[in-house]
Amino acid sequence: MGLLRFKPIPSGRMGTLWTLSTIKNAALVEFGCMGHMLYSGVTLKHGGVNDLCRLYSTHIDETDIALGGTERLEHTVANIIKNDSPKVIFFLPSAVPEVIGTDLRALCDELQQEHPEVMMIPFGHGGFNVNQHDGVKNALLTLVKNIPAEVGKTPEPTFNIIGSCADLFRFQADAAETIRAVEGAFGIKPLCVLTSGTCIEDIERMGGAHVNLVIRREGEAAAKYLQRKYGTPYILHRPYGIDGTAEWLEEIERVLGSAFDRAFVEKERGIARSMLEPVMPRFRHMSRSHMEEVTLHLGAHADIVEGILSFGCREMGFNKGVCWCDSPDMGTDELPYYSEEKWIPAVEGLKDGLFMSSGEILEWAGRSLSMQISYPDRSWHLHPFEPPFMGFRGAVNLVNLWINCNIERW
Amino acid sequence: MFDHLKRLSAVKSGSGIKFLSPAVFPGNHCPMRIASVIVEDIRGLSSLLVGTPECATHSRLFSPLPEGRNGELHWLYVIDSNEVVFGCREGVADALRKMDRAGAEAILIIGTCIPELIGEDMEGLIHEIQPELKAQVTFVMLGQFKNVSYPPGSWKTMEAMASLMDRCETDSRRINVLGRSPFEEHIPEPAVTGYLESKELKLRYLAPGASLDDFRQAPDAALNVVLSPFAQPLAVRMEREFGVPFIALHDKYAPSDIDRAYGDIARAAGYEPDGRFDEEKRQAENIQAKAEERLKGMSFVFSQRIDMPVPLAAYLTEIGMVPLLLHIEEYYSADSAHTRKIKDAGYDPPVCRITNIAEDEKLIKELNPDICMGYFLKTDMKYVPDMYDFYGQTGYGRTVNILKRILEVTGE
Structure with missing residues (x-):
């Protein structure tokens, strides 16, 4: 990725951790330096994820690296089983063991034999060319490959x-x-x-x-x-x-x-339409006479950008502005991937319209954080019952954000 | 249960200290954290963090903006899979050129785990590229597998600032105060600094909060007075490279040691002691006598968040207390003298890192200590919390307050 001013695309290891972090009755172990897990835990707490999956690391020192020592992992697993009795232990790849070639899968197999009462699942995709989105994808797939039991369909749908x-x-x-x-x-x-x-x-x-x-x-x-x-x-x-x-x-x-x-x-x-009705005349007027003010500029996950853009353009009569996605693997002609090299000038060039993106980009651009639709940011989000973006209620929330943004700009 | 731990006398550096229990939750801070905090707080200093996406992302928890108020650049260099194998020398050199062109005045490279693991030669890189650049460049390598907790991020970063210093003529009236910010509000001002100013000595504070220029001009001082363990390695290096002598106050707890250090400062700064601290000294001696009487034979355990556990343990041992277990975040080279004092008193306690306080509290309880000090989540043991309140404080006042707090908790 090279030189950056802003946060990079997170690694596959981070995507994996974020995917697993919300699963209760499980523990997650990172065989690696403890700082990563400490700050991942802080980041997760910022996002309202606290004390769901038990997050552990082993730490690793230069002796472990030089001699290929893995005793820390064994001791940590034994300790977790003794203290927490989790149903499943997830093993997270980590940067240093990835470089020195630690075979996490083989270690996990050995530990599984030692502790047959606990299911142990090693997660891959720890390499340096794997990004957050691949990590999430692999983590979801690995979960459904390993945990679901042989059950019949439920009687009711x-x-x-x-x-x-x-x-x-x-x-x-x-x-x-x-x-x-x-x-x-x-x-x-x-x-x-x-x-x-x-x-x-x-x-x-x-x-x-x-x-x-x-x-x-x-x-x-x-x-x-x-x-x-x-x-x-x-x-x-x-x-x-x-x-x-x-x-x-x-x-x-x-x-x-x-x-x-x-x-x-x-x-x-x-209900949704009646809630939107008071502001619709203004938006209809904007759509006819000030199209630039109802132009949507969006930068986030491809599915989020496509979804919000579809609502704005199809249902609200807005215009598509500068829109990009945050994964190089998801970019298309209609919705390209922008690295910071591209989004910085694009955002600097935005004069009008409704701009929604990550907290980090909005803050840097001096825009209101209420228009945040993605991470990263540096705010706390302890409240899990904030208004959504998806669904009927999400539509009302989005329109509410857009009208307030529009008023602030006028 | 404690057999895997080393005894204090067997520890020679921070890396020799074992974890009390193996499952780390949540663990200690990474040294990169404190380095990121420090660079953001030195006016005029830019930084380039070199590492994984994890390091780059997490560093923004502490240094959130890419550009500082005074034009500093805090940029990130994320290593890719190719560079993990073949090194990131070229990429980092290009990054430094770009930062130089963008106006960075001086740049501190913060190397994290992977550059340290692959043996990236930052010193060689800087040697090679420095002639091309207007910006001065220095570096600090902070792989956490070598630097287990946050203190190396602080002392190594401060020490690296010596590379940006200019050799200059000594000003006999100038004293550097190392380890205290010029704009410090949270930590009460040590009595000694106000006193030095009253002697018409010119003080320069060197710590986060100071400016790059302050650091550059620092070798003109006649003396460095050290108030923090994080600043002592810088003082040692300045003495070696620029001939500026130093006197440390942060590790002096005994009134007699403080008295001696104040005398040394007076001699080095060229003034006659005038009894300004006599009353404070008397108070400290009185409470120490009381503590010797009442705490003698009481056993103690140190948990997290005690900034200088070895010097403090040596002092408490000197007044008759018994060390059972010490959590040590970092073992400084200057700690060896204090270790000898503890050993000479007939003790050699096991030392550990507490990385899972909830579980480790249970283990500590089994030692049945008379008193614990430092951070605990919830415990029914007697303990003195908030010991980090004393960070940055020195002199008789600190000793008085620590002993008062211990006496209060022990109900004596």
């Missing part, structure tokens, strides 16, 4: 959500709104929300679901695996907007083969 992870801004609120919409429309319950607000037992039950709702593209590999193994169909869609959310529910209806509650959806649409 159920669903899983795949891809709600701590690396996404407001992940808990978005997951909650997603669940509310599906429960309200179909009267069905989630078995597992992978990985926010989940536990090992929930993941074990995943195979019983009737549909998997994948809310970010990194979750698709896991959903495909579950489709092959359990025959569970999946939908890859991150629902934004009023019509967008209703269309997503229609998609679920087709896959589930059972009709959703029209009254619920119409009621939700009605």
